[in-house]
Amino acid sequence: MSSMKPLHEVFHNWQEKLxxxxxxxxxxxxxxxxxxxxxxxxxxxPVVIQEVMKLRNGFLIGEMVDFLHAVYEVANTTEIHPILIQEKENIEGVIRKFGDEYSQQAFREFKKSLRWN
Structure with a gap:
């Protein structure tokens, strides 16, 4: 786990890399x-949630919501993480304010996969 790349590095020169x-x-x-x-x-x-909260770009928010979904699939649980419960309104605020259609849809799908409203 310690050899893992820091998540925020994904944003370094991302347009070029994409x-x-x-x-x-x-x-x-x-x-x-x-x-x-x-x-x-x-x-x-919580690491993924923390990054979502910093984003102001709809495309990147969508990518990060998809990643949150993927991490949940690896976690293999429908238990809603306490930090997710705590930050839900803030996440939805970021998505509402800066997200695009895709990121909004991705978050709806994510919540549906957890049977969470």
């Missing part, structure tokens, strides 16, 4: 989750 590899985000995120246990993934959820 031009070179259209699956840049997927590959970066996969590198993070590939060796995670379900418990590690669950503990990682």
């Amino acid at each position: 031009d070179q590899d259209e699956w840049y985000f997927g590959h970066f995120f996969e590198e993070i989750t590939t060796s995670m246990t379900s418990e590690e993934a669950f503990q990682y959820i």
